[in-house]
Amino acid sequence: MAKLSLMFENKLVKEVPIGSRPVSIGRSPDNDIPIDNLAISNYHARVYYEAGRLVVEDLDSLNGTFVNDLRVERATLHDGDSIWIGKHNIKVDATGDAAIPWDSGRKAAAPKINETMVLDTKARRDMLQQAAALGERSQFSPGRLKMPTLVVLSGKVDQKEYVLTNKLTVIGKSPMATIRLRGWFKPKMAAQINQRDDGYYLGTGDKVPTVNGTPISGTIRLNDGDLIDVCGVRMNFIIRE
Amino acid sequence: MEIVSGGVSDVGRVRTNNEDSYQILDSLSLFILSDGMGGEAHGEVASALAVETIVKCCTEPKNDSGATLVDSAEVHWAEKTKRLQHAVRQANFNIYESARKNPAQRGMGATVTTAWANEGKLSVAHVGDSRAYLLRTGNLQQLTNDHSLVAEQVRRGIITPQQAEESDMQSVLLRALGAHEDVDVDVDEVGIFSGDVLLLCSDGLTRMVTEPEIAGSLQAETIPAKAAQKLVDLANERGGLDNVTVIVVRFQEPAKGWFSWLRRGSKNKD
Numbered sequence: 001m002a003k004l005s006l007m008f009e010n011k012l013v014k015e016v017p018i019g020s021r022p023v024s025i026g027r028s029p030d031n032d033i034p035i036d037n038l039a040i041s042n043y044h045a046r047v048y049y050e051a052g053r054l055v056v057e058d059l060d061s062l063n064g065t066f067v068n069d070l071r072v073e074r075a076t077l078h079d080g081d082s083i084w085i086g087k088h089n090i091k092v093d094a095t096g097d098a099a100i101p102w103d104s105g106r107k108a109a110a111p112k113i114n115e116t117m118v119l120d121t122k123a124r125r126d127m128l129q130q131a132a133a134l135g136e137r138s139q140f141s142p143g144r145l146k147m148p149t150l151v152v153l154s155g156k157v158d159q160k161e162y163v164l165t166n167k168l169t170v171i172g173k174s175p176m177a178t179i180r181l182r183g184w185f186k187p188k189m190a191a192q193i194n195q196r197d198d199g200y201y202l203g204t205g206d207k208v209p210t211v212n213g214t215p216i217s218g219t220i221r222l223n224d225g226d227l228i229d230v231c232g233v234r235m236n237f238i239i240r241e
Numbered sequence: 242m243e244i245v246s247g248g249v250s251d252v253g254r255v256r257t258n259n260e261d262s263y264q265i266l267d268s269l270s271l272f273i274l275s276d277g278m279g280g281e282a283h284g285e286v287a288s289a290l291a292v293e294t295i296v297k298c299c300t301e302p303k304n305d306s307g308a309t310l311v312d313s314a315e316v317h318w319a320e321k322t323k324r325l326q327h328a329v330r331q332a333n334f335n336i337y338e339s340a341r342k343n344p345a346q347r348g349m350g351a352t353v354t355t356a357w358a359n360e361g362k363l364s365v366a367h368v369g370d371s372r373a374y375l376l377r378t379g380n381l382q383q384l385t386n387d388h389s390l391v392a393e394q395v396r397r398g399i400i401t402p403q404q405a406e407e408s409d410m411q412s413v414l415l416r417a418l419g420a421h422e423d424v425d426v427d428v429d430e431v432g433i434f435s436g437d438v439l440l441l442c443s444d445g446l447t448r449m450v451t452e453p454e455i456a457g458s459l460q461a462e463t464i465p466a467k468a469a470q471k472l473v474d475l476a477n478e479r480g481g482l483d484n485v486t487v488i489v490v491r492f493q494e495p496a497k498g499w500f501s502w503l504r505r506g507s508k509n510k511d
Contacts, residue, residue, distance in 0.1 A: 062317070116278040116444075118350055118417040119390070168375065168382060168431055176361060176432025189434050194382045197395055197402070203380040219380055 002054060004047060004083075005091040006033055013088075022048035025085060026059075039063050039086035047077065047092075054094050056083055064147075070241060071147050147240040148200050148222075150193075155233030156182035163240075164200060169193040171230055172205060181231055190231045194219070200237070207231055242433065243495055244270050244358060247466025248488040249473045253445055254481030260284030261443050261486035262292045270358035271299055272488050276371050276443040278417070279349030283340075287351040290339060291332040291418055295355055298328030322364035322428050325357050329366045329418070329426045336419030350419035354385060354441050358492070363431045363439065368424055369417050372447055374455070375431060376438040381456040384429060388416035411448070435494035438465075442472070445485030449476040465489040 004023060006014040016023055016032055024031040026044040035044075041061040048055055054077040058065035066084035067075050077083070079094035148164045158180040162169075170177040172189040181190060187206035194201045202209060203219040209230035211220060222228075226237040246267060252259040260277035262285070275291040277284030318326070332353060340346040352369025365373050370387040386392065390413040391405040400408070416424060438459050446455070450472065458475065462468040469487040476485040 116276075116412040116414060116417075118278075118414045118420045167384060167429065168377075170432065170434070174432070174434065176434065189378070192377060192380065194380060196382075201380075203378065205378050 002092070002094045004033065005093065006035070007089040007091060008087070018047060018049065018054065020049070022046040025090070033090070035085065035088050037086050037088070040088075044085055045083070047083075054078075054092065061085075149238050149240050150179065150228070151236045151238060153227075153234040153236055155231070155235075157233055158182065164193060164195065167195045169195075170205070171209075171233075179233075179235075181233065183232075186231055193222070202228065242358075242361065242435065243493045244490060245465050245493070246272065246488065246490040247464070247469045248272075248274075248486070249466070249469040250486040251473045251477065251481070251484065253484050254477055256484055258282060258285065259484045260288055261445070261484045262288035263441075263486050263488055264292045264296055265488060266296065266300070269299065271296070271355070272357075272439070272441055272490060273353065273355040274371055274441040274443060274486055274488055275351045275353045275418075276369065276445075276484070276486070277349065277351045279346070283346045283349035284351070286339070286346060287336050287349040287419055288353075290336050291351045291353045294332035294335045295325075295328040295353070298331050299324060299357065318428060319359075319362060319364060319430060321357050321359050322366070322430055325355060325364050325366045326426045326428045329353055329355065329368060330424060333368070333418040333424040333426075334422065337422055340419055350417040352388075352414070352443070353418055356439055356441060356490070358433060358439075358490075361433050363433050364428065365431065366426050366428045368426055369414055371441070371443045374440040374442070374452075376440065376456060376459045377434060378436070379456065379460065381452055381459075383452075384431060386427065388427075389414050411444075433492050435492060437492045438468075439488075439490040439492070441488040441490075443484060443486040445481075445483035446472055446476050446487055448483065449479040449481070449485070459489065463491065465491050 002018045004016050004018060005012055014033060023033060024043060024046045025033040026042050027035060027040045028042040043059050044061040045056060045058050045065045055074060056065060056067060056077055057074045058072060063086060064071045068082055077092045077094065079092065081092040083090040149161055151161045162179055169192065170189050171179040171191045173181045173186040174188040189205040190207040191205045191209045192203045194203060200222045201219045202211060202216060202222055207230055208215045209228055212227050222237045224239045228235045228237060246265050248263050248265050250259060250261050250263055263274040265272055273292045273295050275288035277288030279287060336351060340349050352371040354367040354371040354373050356373055357364045365384050367373065367385045368388060370389045373384040375382050375384055390410050391408045393415060394400045395402055395405050418424060440459065458471050459468055462471055469489045472487045473485050
């Protein structure tokens with residue numbers, strides 16, 4: 001049977017077998033793997049079998065779940081993988097599992113329909129599995145999520161860097177702003193960054209930001225390494241692996 | 242913050258009944274939109290029940306009637322966000338139970354998208370493919386992720402957004418109210434800025450009208466009720482293949498300046 005080994009500073013803390021029930025990980029003591037550390041959310045992540053594959057799923061934790069250094073929302077686990085949660089490492093031992101083959105090339109079989117319908121659990125599982133199998137080979141797979149970060153190079157703001165996690169990020173003086181500008185005469189909302197399915201987009205607010213020295217018009221998609229200037233603040237947009 | 246809203250629901254040009262339901266509670270700044278499904282007029286029952294349940298859960302003094310539904314809501318959400326999430330789960334349960342007790346209603350379900358504004362913050366909860374958008378300084382941003390098969394495939398990089406628009410699988414939902422005893426509800430919180438425009442709409446709008454057109458209409462017409470009507474008209478001009486329902490909400494800081502500040506001050510004293 002597969003198992004998870006919780007390690008802290010290279011010492012084995014706890015070993016938990018993975019059965020048919022999901023293994024929960026979090027700060028709350030009722031987790032299967034409780035980790036008493038403030039960096040860890042109450043219900044941080046869980047590991048379970050889905051169609052013969054071991055899957056880790058982040059439960060919208062504050063500080064994230066990492067598999068072999070990549071931040072993931074959901075990812076398939078393989079033997080020898082390391083799940084990182086805070087400073088804790090959970091080693092994955094998936095030996096003894098029968099690998100279940102499947103044909104990913106097949107097109108999802110579904111009836112042609114005009115009326116809205118909801119997939120029942122089994123049909124949904126099948127379709128998503130096929131989707132997952134295909135998606136895994138693509139670079140956009142959710143298991144290969146990256147962390148877009150704004151690193152502040154100069155200017156008065158409340159933090160040195162910001163990991164963009166929300167759909168809407170506002171740069172401005174407003175208390176609602178994620179990136180809070182300091183100083184007199186700064187606008188409430190100087191600019192905004194929107195998360196879309198295909199990336200992050202910078203848009204104007206009360207000011208027109210410049211990207212790599214050129215003022216933007218409308219919205220533009222940010223690329224790794226872009227230099228953003230707005231209201232006397234210079235930031236570097238980088239995508240952390 | 243001044244909040245002005247308007248909503249319109251229309252049967253469209255093809256269907257004979259309107260399975261959408263919506264409600265605007267200006268006193269609470271609560272907005273609910275639901276798109277029902279399941280033939281023989283039961284879609285209406287489901288969407289109406291969804292709206293009714295959410296209104297009830299959000300207006301009644303907090304009670305523990307739903308204590309059986311263990312809330313998995315993350316601790317960091319605001320109280321109203323958690324309450325909204327709970328209300329949507331309760332709506333799911335009520336639809337599920339109604340269909341279970343009444344065999345004629347079997348298979349009925351609904352989507353729901355709901356937003357609640359409070360203290361400069363907008364709580365959004367949704368299940369299904371009815372969307373919430375926010376227009377801010379000309380940028381239209383979708384606040385919700387569709388729980389549809391094609392949207393999931395786009396997120397996973399399997400198909401392109403263009404392929405999704407042409408797909409014959411667009412009506413396949415991965416999540417809806419009433420399908421199971423419990424449901425995962427997506428919630429989010431967004432800070433509100435003066436000038437923001439919130440749009441809630443059923444898929445009858447988004448399948449007929451493109452996002453740039455929606456953004457254009459919302460910018461051109463500043464009276465929410467008129468903007469909502471304009472969007473519905475546009476969907477109908479394009480064929481009106483489905484019921485279409487639209488709620489538009491505009492957030493505006495009252496005009497600034499010493500004079501209005503003094504006036505506001507005296508109003509508060511009354």
